[in-house]
Amino acid sequence: MAAHLVESAKFSVMTGKYEISDMAENDLITFATNFMLFFDACPSAFGGLTTLDLENLRFGESDISNVLITCKCLRHLRLYNCDSGVCSTLQVEHARLRELSIVQCMVERVELKWLPQLTTMVFEGWPQFQDPLFIGHVPLLEVVSLTNLALRYDKTVFLSEFLSGTSIRDPKLAFNSEKIWVQPEFPTPCLASVFSQLRFVNLLHLPEGHDLTWTMYILEAAPLLKELYMMVWDHACNMEIDETKRKEEAYSEDKGVEWDLVAADFQHHSLVTLVIFGFESEDCFVSYVRRVLVAAVNLEDVFLYSGLKCGSCPDKKKLVRYPWTEWQRISLNERLNAGIESVAILHYGEMWPGHLAKMEHPKCSMLKAKKGFAA
Template sequence: MHKGKRADRLSALPDDILVNILDRLNLREAARTSVLSRRWTQLCANLSQLIISAQHFLPNGVLCTGVSNDELVRINAAVVQAMGSILTRRNPGEHTIRLLSTTFYLRDDVPISIGCAVGHAMSAHLIENAKFNVMTGKYDIIDLDEDDLVTAGRKFMLFFNACPSAFGGLTTLDLENLRFGESDISNVLVTCKRLKHLCLYNCDSGDCSTLQLEHAHLSELSIAHCRLVQVQLNWLPQLTKMVFEGWLRFQDPLFIGHVPLLETVSLTNLALSHSRMVELSEFLSGTSIRDLKLEFNSEKIWVQPECPTQRLASVFRQLRFVNLANLPQGYDLTWTIFILEVAPLLKELYMTVSDHACLTETDKEKRKEGSYSENKGVEWDSITTGFQHQSMTTLVIIGFESEDCFVSYIRRVMVAAVNLANVFLYSRLVCGKCEEKPNRYPWTKRQRVSLKRRLIAGIESFAIFHFVGMRVAHIEKMKYPQCSLLEAKRSFT
């Protein structure tokens, strides 16, 4: 403070630091700083990340699900105006745009205006990464009929055909609720030569269609709730990460061709009583993955435990991390031991045990009509005697309770994993949509001491037990690469 005036320490910072700060704001907030002074106007024109999202223009307190069609048109127009305002301030070729991301609705001719603006920006500036997140404004796929999908698919292809230069420079493409023509997806992939990330949510080429994928640079792929008979990964030499959710049939839903770099896989499905169980040696044949997530939606276990075979050992020979998500409560966990037996390099095993009422059908009559399984578990006992695992060091269980099924399972893991160092036992996660139910988690010190005695009785192990306070590192490890559309769907359902 000097003579009653405040020192402006922020403006005293170098330009590159201030631009770095502005890059961390959404574009709408960053643009507001341009009114501060001529210097701030110039700084806004030097941003390296231009993230322009329709969601940033929603009225305060309004979710995407509650927006009318007229409002969507207005929001789209605001996206076009914001993009034009930002891009016209930049001097061609002066500063690299590391990310140009636009999220908008498939309404009227606005997408073509956005595509033309992005195509012009690609010719005038050096853009390292460009993303289109194309939304339809529909968030409940149950309410969508075939006409909605077909109409949206045609609108997208009109947009695509009108803006080949923009699509030619894209590195990320997120699409939802589209029904393509037979060759449309192939044409999109041929045009999007730089594409690295592709997300398809509720997209297909007709009921029970097959999706065939070939691309030289695609490295991340997310396919969710697409009515596909089979996904064929024919030739994807750079693919490293794949998310596959909600396949139609359990008989050969995935064909894996040339994908030599695939190492991270997330598989999610809801199995009914008649659903065929999946053998991972067959499902993931031809791969050698490092990170694996299996999601069960608190319903029937759809993975078939397998005895050690050369084929299964080949799939799991590089496996380091396994995350078993939303296992149904009250069922034996012993079947998961088969993963340890064929994954000699496995270091960490995470599992979440929960019965989310918001995710599962609880009405008995509806469960019967929908062919939901009443016996969600799977029985299995290893034929391997005296098995020892040398690499596993960490076991994390979320949704733990002081029940015999948990205690006996942990004891079995401790006997097998001779170098187990840490066992993290957390209570179930709080869900704002589910009614809280009492559980038998060891909250008190006395309960934990008693539990430890049950766990280590007669077992020589140096494992340390940890309770409560879930570590941030564990939360981060449970997150898998997903496109923004998949994240949005979960937040609205």
């Protein structure tokens, strides 16, 4: 490894604990101290690593920087609950890093300063500080996954600012069945630059019972978008459902966002596929699909699936079909197509191969492994 003759080498720190609430600060410091003692004892071996997975570590101020400097061959870095102290700043510079996953790290700010080879970033769970993400030189960044649970007092995010300096292709935005943390925007040069290369958009765990019209701003700002996926699901297994705790912990009951400012004559010429998980025959769904049918003049397929149900979280999922009867399908077709000239085909039956996998793209492979370990 020291001579860089190994093509792929992975090192993982597994502390045996998954829930952050189970971790004491002293545990984080102890785990990090032990790791750095081992790291400092064999820098040549770490110099040949291509993948590094770390969890539950509270580093010293310069430790993460030293790790990145030593691991010159690193292509994949995944951090889970790692920081240099609460409200610290995580600065990342590396010549070869291609994939970066930052999950539930209690840092005030992540700065992607110089990552010329980075193509994929997963950023899940950030404290609500001003400007938690700074993106510097990342010219190849295309795939971005952003997941956060927004509380009542949390401000919404302008993606034109949050992702400024990028031209991403495949974003996933996940909301944990709680408040929408994205603020729709009027088309601006900055927003147009960020969305100019969008091909596939994935909106995951949108809260149930709220208007979806706000997502039209993405279509308006992304002229090359071909596929739009969304999952509407109040997933009770992953939510705080105790009403007293929801009030005490400032969960929002007003989870939606209002936006109906897209031009009436707006047309989108690239979108060919719309997929909705969690579809119901409520007016908010029907009116939204009708708007897309009108705007997306070259739309080919609309897949309307009912909600995902899990028998034993997090793995055992099954898809419930909607509508269930032929009469319901005919009735829904009439409601969706009334007064609209569209060649798009509406699909209600069995889920097509690959749709569920696409809903989960991109994801942190380390987090998936940890969930399996915890189960």
